[in-house]
Amino acid sequence: MSLDTKAAKIDRLAELTAKQETSTGASLWVEAYRRLRTSKMALIGAVVIGLFVVLAVVGPWVAPHDPTQMWRGEVFRNRGIFVGPRDGNWFGLDQLGRDEFSRMLVGARQTLMVGVVATLLGLTVGAILGGLSGAALTLGGNTGRKVDTVIMRVIDMMLAMPSLLLAVSIAAVLGQSLTTVMIAVGVVQIPIFARLLRGAMLAQGGADYVLAAKALGVRKRRIVFSQILPNSLSPVIVQATLCLATAIIEAAALSYLGLGNPNPATPEWGVMLAESQAFFDDAPMLAVYPAVGIIITALGFTLLGEAMREALDPKLRS
Template identity: 55%
Template structure:
């Protein structure tokens, strides 16, 4: 009896692998050339399967949900009127400039006797309004420029991108500060416009890059070969397939918008009416008493940090879930 040669051993291993590959679940034989069919999964469904098991996304979504709910119902659950000087009689400029916690006022009051907890709750609504509308305006402007650059190309693309490059070359906070300072009278609207202007070039460049990648895709080339008009190709094929990264970026931009809006209000470029509280405005007013009553600055600062962290965690998780390169 002859000993098995290396060639025979390799042949036996190949035959064993072929026999294993030819069997389906439970050992059932598959026909030659057939595959074990499974239902396909869309990109959104695949991303959701990953997100619902991602603790980072769940934490960010929980923080965001709590913030949005509190902002919507804050006028109803605030224990006192945020503009009422209820503890003004306990303010003593020399001995007790900031009243501390007491029954009915768990966080105390500010330097003019207004309930701090009520101002934090109502201030969340103003912060949400500024962040959402600044992001929406920035998204609208960015989509307009991005579609023009990505759809037409040529000199239109060059012109739009040079404008975007100039805007991106200026530090975001400096640009927002310059735009807000132009207004004759600071208000909440000027803050929204200033923060939105900073976000326009970010969205424009992102959408333009996605549309350039779509321009040479198979479905766009097929539509052009069939004689579909440029408008239909752009708005039915290119734009819808380019929006996923833009939507994810808008979640991250919300966090940046909240921080930028708080910075402008801190510098005195926000709503001058302090009877309508806003976290950045409260933080700026608290600097006078930062050594004797640091809690006036700590509470609004923590609110800004936690909310921005929630949007950031959620946005980063969304970006990883929708990015094919990050799938494992």
């Protein structure tokens, strides 16, 4: 048998192995989807997230009033008199006479954008670092171990600092803006995704299909990027849904500390919560509305993320 024929057979066997693993991966996701459809926790989380996304998309068009419009002829400051819920203003008016219900609807888009962009930033950079580290360690060699050591020491330094303190430090350095909040929250999440993907790749490195591919003579680089990496992404995707909830809460915390959007006219739930603290004694509902919105939204992402984790966990599948 010639060398070219032998190499062609090895490539063909490797291709069949990859196809079989892809089919198995698809079956895993199909099974997870079936489990999610019967999970009350997943359904509740999906409904909450769906409503939140719908409000974020259509909020500016269905808001009954301009969120920056100030109602004249009303007394708000200095006398502790606030207009509560009434006909035309379902949630009442805030300290500047703006319709609270309209600001809640429009602010949902800003809150969603902050959470999604921050999570995507952390997921992208973390996956790149974790993938490089896991691939370098899986491929072996002195160079691979050095690359893994350098990346992991940087990740360890980021983990050594409390997440909120790190986010506040980054926001303070970059300046007060909504973009700063997204960057700060995204950077905090980088170590989570990096370590998770690296650990998943190392765990997949000892799987049977990897040993079979090595026995067939498939190159390590091809095994890592065509088989190990794709099969290591499921826990990272699940973690992304959980981090969305954390991102929304941390963004609200930064806004509460005065590091969010410097323009108070632009409604965002975290900024609205921060502004309402000065008037909590006279109008506590101004703080309750955005706080409840943040809590319910974070709960929805958490429920869906936990349900996905259980659906994809092989120890929990019957």
